[in-house]
Amino acid sequence: MTAQHPPAQRARRRARIAVATGVSALLALTACTAAEPEKASDVSFELTDATPAPSGELDSFTWSSYSEPYSLDYAYAFDYADNQVLANVCEPLLRLNADYTLTPALAESFAHPTPTSWVYTIRDGVKFHDGTVLTPADVVASFNRHLDPAVGSSWYSVFQNVVSIEQTGDRDVTVTTSIPDSQFNLAMGGSAGVVESAASLESIGADYGNSTGGVNCTGPFSLTEWKSGESITLTRFDDYWDKDLMAKSAEVEFIFMGDPNARVNSWKSGEVDGGWMVPLDAIAQLRGSSVGDVYFGMNTAVNDLIVSDTDGPLADPNVRKALLMAIDRKGLISAAYQGIGTTTDALTTESVWVDASKAALDTAFGGLEEYPYDLDAAKKLIDEAGVAGEEIVVATAPLGTDFSVIAQTTVAAAQAIGLKARIETFTPSSYTTLFSDPSAREGIDLFYTVWYLSSPDPLEMYGVLRTGEFSNYGNWSNPEYDAIVNEAVAIEDPAARSEKTAEAQLIANDQLPWLPLSESPVTLFMGKRITGVAPSINFLYYPWAATIGAS
Amino acid sequence: MTTLRRVLGKLGALLLTLFLASLLVFFSRFLVPGDPLRFLLRGRKPSPEAIAEVSAQYGLDLPPWQQYINWITGVLHGDFGRSLQYRQDVSTVIGERIPVTLGLVIIAGTIIAIVGLISGTIAALNKGRVLDRGILIGLTVLGAIPSFVGAIVLIAVFAVQLGWFPSFGSGEGFIDGIYHLILPSTALALVFVVLVGKVTRSSMVDQLGREHVEVATSRGLKRGTVIRRHVFRNAIGPILTVSGLLVAGLLVASSIVESAFGLAGMGSLLVQSVDRLDFPVVQAIVLLIVTAFVSVNAVIDICEPLIDPRAAAGADAR
Numbered sequence: 001m002t003a004q005h006p007p008a009q010r011a012r013r014r015a016r017i018a019v020a021t022g023v024s025a026l027l028a029l030t031a032c033t034a035a036e037p038e039k040a041s042d043v044s045f046e047l048t049d050a051t052p053a054p055s056g057e058l059d060s061f062t063w064s065s066y067s068e069p070y071s072l073d074y075a076y077a078f079d080y081a082d083n084q085v086l087a088n089v090c091e092p093l094l095r096l097n098a099d100y101t102l103t104p105a106l107a108e109s110f111a112h113p114t115p116t117s118w119v120y121t122i123r124d125g126v127k128f129h130d131g132t133v134l135t136p137a138d139v140v141a142s143f144n145r146h147l148d149p150a151v152g153s154s155w156y157s158v159f160q161n162v163v164s165i166e167q168t169g170d171r172d173v174t175v176t177t178s179i180p181d182s183q184f185n186l187a188m189g190g191s192a193g194v195v196e197s198a199a200s201l202e203s204i205g206a207d208y209g210n211s212t213g214g215v216n217c218t219g220p221f222s223l224t225e226w227k228s229g230e231s232i233t234l235t236r237f238d239d240y241w242d243k244d245l246m247a248k249s250a251e252v253e254f255i256f257m258g259d260p261n262a263r264v265n266s267w268k269s270g271e272v273d274g275g276w277m278v279p280l281d282a283i284a285q286l287r288g289s290s291v292g293d294v295y296f297g298m299n300t301a302v303n304d305l306i307v308s309d310t311d312g313p314l315a316d317p318n319v320r321k322a323l324l325m326a327i328d329r330k331g332l333i334s335a336a337y338q339g340i341g342t343t344t345d346a347l348t349t350e351s352v353w354v355d356a357s358k359a360a361l362d363t364a365f366g367g368l369e370e371y372p373y374d375l376d377a378a379k380k381l382i383d384e385a386g387v388a389g390e391e392i393v394v395a396t397a398p399l400g401t402d403f404s405v406i407a408q409t410t411v412a413a414a415q416a417i418g419l420k421a422r423i424e425t426f427t428p429s430s431y432t433t434l435f436s437d438p439s440a441r442e443g444i445d446l447f448y449t450v451w452y453l454s455s456p457d458p459l460e461m462y463g464v465l466r467t468g469e470f471s472n473y474g475n476w477s478n479p480e481y482d483a484i485v486n487e488a489v490a491i492e493d494p495a496a497r498s499e500k501t502a503e504a505q506l507i508a509n510d511q512l513p514w515l516p517l518s519e520s521p522v523t524l525f526m527g528k529r530i531t532g533v534a535p536s537i538n539f540l541y542y543p544w545a546a547t548i549g550a551s
Numbered sequence: 552m553t554t555l556r557r558v559l560g561k562l563g564a565l566l567l568t569l570f571l572a573s574l575l576v577f578f579s580r581f582l583v584p585g586d587p588l589r590f591l592l593r594g595r596k597p598s599p600e601a602i603a604e605v606s607a608q609y610g611l612d613l614p615p616w617q618q619y620i621n622w623i624t625g626v627l628h629g630d631f632g633r634s635l636q637y638r639q640d641v642s643t644v645i646g647e648r649i650p651v652t653l654g655l656v657i658i659a660g661t662i663i664a665i666v667g668l669i670s671g672t673i674a675a676l677n678k679g680r681v682l683d684r685g686i687l688i689g690l691t692v693l694g695a696i697p698s699f700v701g702a703i704v705l706i707a708v709f710a711v712q713l714g715w716f717p718s719f720g721s722g723e724g725f726i727d728g729i730y731h732l733i734l735p736s737t738a739l740a741l742v743f744v745v746l747v748g749k750v751t752r753s754s755m756v757d758q759l760g761r762e763h764v765e766v767a768t769s770r771g772l773k774r775g776t777v778i779r780r781h782v783f784r785n786a787i788g789p790i791l792t793v794s795g796l797l798v799a800g801l802l803v804a805s806s807i808v809e810s811a812f813g814l815a816g817m818g819s820l821l822v823q824s825v826d827r828l829d830f831p832v833v834q835a836i837v838l839l840i841v842t843a844f845v846s847v848n849a850v851i852d853i854c855e856p857l858i859d860p861r862a863a864a865g866a867d868a869r
Contacts, residue, residue, distance in 0.1 A: 070636050149600035150608070152591070156598055210639040211647075228637075228647040229815025230720060257719060257813045258823075261703065265718050266813075269711045272719075429826045437586060 042339020043283050045296045047521055049098060054532040054549025060251035061530050061548060064263045064275035068229060068256040073209025074194035075145050078154035083191055083540035084276060085232055085254055090217035091543070092193030093120055093139070094185075098298065098536035100354050100456040102189045105242075106134065106218065110188075112492060115180035116163075120188075122171045126241040128197045129222035136167040141198035143175070155192035157470070158184060180490035182497060183463065186455040190541045220247045220546035231255045234545070248532065248549030267291060273530045274548075276539055278523040280338045281401075292527035297535025299522045300352045301452035302344060303402075305410060305515040308434070308441045310474040313390040313419060320512040322381035324371040326413035333518050335409070336402040341520040345370055347451075347461050347508055349519050354456040355494030356502075364458070364502035368509050378417045388418035392445040395424050397431035406448045406517070434473070441473060450520075452537060459488055459497065462504040465513050476513035558853055565849045572841045573626070577619050580830040587611060587828050591635050609633065622831075626838070632831035636824065641835045645817065651721045652816035654728060655808070656801045658736035663743045663797065668790070670744075671751025676778070678756055686748070694745025698804055701738040702811035709734055719813030735812040739804060743797055750793045754786035761785075788855060795851045799844035 067081040077086045095105040104110070107120040126134040143165045146153040153159070161177040161184065168174040177184060187193060200208070200216035207213030211226035218241065221234035232254040236247040255272060257263045260279040266272035268291055278286065283294050307314050314320050329343040345368045353361055382388055392414055396407035407423045414421035424444065426434070433440040434447050441447075453460045462485050463469065467477040481504060488500035508514075524535040531551040533544050580587075588606050597605075606612045609632075610621055625632060631641035674686040696704075710718035722731035758764060759782055767777045806818030817836055824832040 071638055073638070076638070149598060149604040152597060152601040152605040154592075156601065160598075207639065210637055212639060212643055227815065228644060229820060230813070255720065255813065256815075258819070259810050259813065262706075262719055262811060262813050265706055265711050269714065269718055271710075271717060427826075429828055433586070436592070 042334050043280075045340050045521060047297060048295050048535055049298065050534045051295060051524075051526060052531045052551065054248055054530070054547075054551060056248075056550045058249035058530065058548070058550045060253060061249050061273040062253045062255055062271070063545070064255050064257045064266060064272045066256075066260070066263065066277060067258060069232070071209045072215050072223065072226075074142070074191045074196065075151055075153040075155060076209065077191045077194075080277070080540065081256075085234075086191060086194070087219075087539065087541050088221045088234060088252070088543045088545040089219045089223050090194045090196060090215060091219050092189055092191065092541065093195065094189040094193060096189035096454075096456065096538045096541045098534035098538050098542070100298070100300070100351055100536075100538065102186065102456055105189075106139075106195050107188070110185065112185070115490070115492070116177045118175045118177075118185050119168065120173045120175070121169075122173060123241065124171065126218050127239045128200070128216050128218055129237055130197065130200070130216050131239070132197060132199065134195065134218060136169075136171060136173045138198045139173045139195050140165050140167055141201055142195045143173075145201070146192065155187075155190075158187040158190075158192040180492070182489055182492055183455065183457065183459060186457045186460070189456070190454045220245055220543045221252060229256065245543060245546050247543075247546040249530075249545070252545045252548075267525055267527060270527060270529075272527070274524070274526040276522065276524055278525045280340060280523075283338065283340070283523070286525055290528070292525060295524040295526070295535040296340070296521035297524060297537070298351050299452065299520060299537050300349050300454075301450050301537070302347055302349060302519055303341070303406075303448070303450050303517045304347065305406070305446045305448055305517060307445065307474045307476070307513055307515065308395075308447055309443075309445045310476045310513070312445055313387045313392050314445055316385045316387065317511050318381045319385050319387055319419075320515060321371060322378040322385070322417055323410075323414060323419075324512060324515045325374050325378040325381075326417045327409060327515075327517070328373045328413075329517055330373070332406065332409050336405040337518070337520055340523070341518040344516050344519050345509055346505055347514060347516050348453065348458040348505065352453045352456055352458045352460070353498060353501075356458075356498030357495040360495070360498035360502040363499070364505045367502075367506055375416055382417045382419065389420060391420035391422065393422055393424050393443055395426055395431065395434060395444045395447040397426045397428050399428055399431065403448060410446060435471070446515075447473075454540070457494075457497075457501075458505065459485070459501045462501060462508065463489065465508060472513070474513060476511070478507060478511060481507045481511075554856070561849050561852055565845055568845050569842060572845075573623055573838060574619070576834050576837045576841070577622055578615065580834065581615060583828070583830075587635060587830055609635070622834070626835075631835040634824075634829055634832050636827045636829045636832070641831045644820070644832060645835055645839070648815050648817050648820050651732075651809070651814050652802065652805055652818060654721075654732050655736055655739060655805050655814070655816060656798070658729065658732050659739040659743070659801055660797070662736060662740040663747050664794075666740070666744050667747025668751050671748040672755060672783075674748070674752045675755035675759060678759075683752075687752075690745040690748045693741050696741050698738050698742060698807045699811055701741045702735070702808055705734045705738050706811070721814050732814075735808045735814060738811070739801060739808045742804065743800060746793060746797070747790065750789055751786070754789045755782055758782040758786045791851050791855060795844075795848045798847045799840065802840050802843060 065081050065084060069082040069085055070076060070079065071082060072086050072089065074086060074090055077083050091106050093105060093107040094102045096102055106123055106126060108123040109121045111119045113119060120139065122134060122136050122139060128134060145151045146155055146159040147162065161179055161181045163176045163178050165173065165175050175184065197216040204213040209215055211228045214223050214226065220237055220240045222237045223232065224235040225233040234252045236250050240246055257266065263275060264279055264282040267286065268289060270291060278294055286292065286294050307320060333339055333341040333343065346365065350365060353364065394407050394410050396403050411421040411423055430440065434444065464471045465476060466472065466482050466485050484500055484504050488497050488504065491497040491500060522535055522537045529551060530548050532548045588602065588611055591605060591609065592602065610618055622632060629642060633639065634641050634644050637644050670686050670690060674683045677683045706718045709716045716734045717731050720731055722728045764777060764781050767781050805816055806822045809816040809819035810822065821833065821836045
């Protein structure tokens with residue numbers, strides 16, 4: 001499925017970690033730096049879906065990334081840092097657009113002839129960066145790596161139901177699954193669907209995708225230099241197949257800057273032209289300056305508190321409801337995100353309900369139970385549940401302002417309604433083990449995450465909460481819910497599927513296996529010199545740098 | 552003969568220290584919470600076969616002592632294993648970063664030596680006067696500025712405001728490389744200048760008051776000659792000892808400066824690798840720093856008698 005954990009930064013230590021986990025993403029963590037939000041002055045924001053069209057071409061532009069990619073091997077590209085570069089170099093079968101629709105890319109078309117097979121017709125005349133021509137054999141070789149235990153692909157879960165990947169025609173590749181799996185095809189617009197040259201995979205071997213081995217793909221830019229620890233330079237690929245997306249800049253340089261202050265300084269001094277994920281406390285000063293502008297774009301992330309123990313005091317859904325009602329979420333957005341966000345009661349954003357029917361949307365969002373800030377009602381629920389005086393533990397780590405604010409707010413909220421509560425502080429890297437190691441979650445009741453979806457289907461989120469799923473961190477189990485989600489996975493028609501998914505959303509909204517807090521937009525800074533990108537979280541999978549030109 | 556024995560003794564102690572350090576460096580990772588394999592798989596849903604395969608690839612399925620033998624054998628052959636975060640040979644990862652850190656340490660060391668020696672010498676020669684006090688206060692103020700504060704101020708003034716220097720990166724080629732490293736080296740040098748300056752001053756003051764200096768002066772030797780031959784040469788011992796400590800200090804402190812200036816050096820790599828549980832990289836860097844530190848000090852130990860023959864004979868002979 002999808003998702004990642006993005007990196008996060010310690011406010012002061014400047015050390016960064018990339019926290020990758022199951023299906024999630026700690027989104028704008030990077031954004032949150034040292035500033036204590038005692039006097040939160042909320043930043044006003046408005047979503048934009050495009051920036052002004054470029055007036056011409058560029059020789060080059062520079063872009064900052066909060067971290068160096070772990071790898072440009074698509075099998076391991078599972079994080080903001082990896083994917084924002086990879087998306088411009090390597091391409092998947094389908095293309096995930098800024099509005100989260102999927103359109104053909106390396107596959108010029110696809111078919112679903114039986115419930116358990118997907119047939120992709122590979123586009124003719126596509127060239128790899130070394131000049132060789134894309135063939136179905138490259139698709140077969142690329143995809144089989146996800147199934148190879150020796151590779152240990154990060155995207156294994158997308159392929160977990162896959163039985164075989166075979167060339168079935170001159171230009172056709174057929175993927176057969178053991179059960180009807182609507183989600184497989186939806187993931188083909190992400191890194192799981194990337195196609196690399198089979199010959200290069202073979203010849204580069206173990207160094208494939210690292211700074212020594214590099215990659216050989218079909219994207220609008222090719223990887224020309226990777227200065228380990230410092231920068232990656234991409235060069236326009238003149239033989240790129242899609243003339244509409246020919247890169248407008250001859251070169252792009254990605255500069256790795258872990259320190260949020262360093263990133264902001266490099267923008268202010270004009271040394272770097274832009275970057276995703278703007279440190280939130282810098283937004284006001286960047287907007288006030290003449291160096292460029294900050295944009296807010298479509299996101300698929302929800303900021304959640306994961307209930308990681310459904311046997312403890314939070315076993316009773318009413319206690320979870322009480323806790324959510326005791327959290328002043330509007331105040332939380334001010335304090336934790338400088339006001340950049342909105343409250344939500346759902347675990348998905350409307351932006352991922354791309355092909356949903358109107359009825360499904362009405363059910364999914366119109367029918368939501370709301371949990372407004374109401375201490376009295378919350379106390380009443382706690383008394384009825386008879387858990388007053390019991391203790392919950394909230395995990396946190398020095399990963400950013402939002403982490404500390406949310407942990408403290410949650411503890412205060414719990415105490416206000418008669419629970420005992422304490423914070424347990426983890427180091428950044430041990431915090432990531434909460435997402436991967438069940439033993440690390442022992443004794444922890446709640447932990448915070450920013451969870452984004454990589455495919456245009458809310459079912460990606462709800463698949464995670466089925467009984468026994470890897471990222472169902474609290475082992476929450478609801479047979480009715482499982483049945484609904486499993487039924488939905490098998491439904492091919494997106495509209496019909498969305499109606500089933502809406503039912504799952506209502507159950508999650510009623511039972512609160514995770515507590516939804518808020519949604520935040522994607523943030524983007526662009527200096528005066530450049531323009532042309534559509535701010536959207538699809539920057540992880542779409543060749544967005546190709547659209548940037550001179551302003 | 553005694554010199555040779557002394558040198559061999561030092562080398563023996565050096566090797567023993569390195570061996571013990573290697574044990575400490577390797578086994579300490581088993582004390583750190585967190586499973587490297589979990590980190591390698593980065594929290595995704597792996598198949599059990601993948602877990603087994605990947606542990607075997609990185610030798611994580613072997614008992615710790617076996618892992619140590621494999622590791623130390625590799626290290627002796629220049630192979631530090633494979634980085635978990637970069638999926639690359641550790642020697643490649645570190646090799647790419649050594650030039651930046653070395654450049655940083657060399658330029659910072661030069662700044663420290665020049666500023667520290669000159670200011671310490673001037674202060675000593677003007678002991679008790681306004682100039683002496685001025686220099687002492689100045690050094691103390693500089694020494695009180697932590698590297699990260701120095702870095703922030705230097706970037707704000709010289710990179711963002713004035714635009715004279717770049718605020719990040721290590722540049723292309725030699726000249727540009729030095730240009731890029733001036734601000735970071737300065738930030739790094741600040742704390743250490745005070746140390747060298749003060750040690751130089753007190754060591755020189757100590758020598759200036761010695762009988763043989765007074766004798767030399769009373770014999771009518773020129774002041775410059777006295778200072779060069781009798782004061783400075785005798786004062787150099789403590790300064791060298793402090794400089795040995797500085798090397799390790801600079802290597803460790805470089806992490807903060809490297810992060811602030813976006814430099815890909817060993818310091819920032821170490822911090823990152825600790826956070827990411829990339830233990831092969833952490834082990835290699837720590838071992839390199841220990842080796843550098845121990846070796847520099849052994850070299851100073853061995854060289855000191857060559858500069859000041861009395862050191863070889865022992866303090867009693869004074």
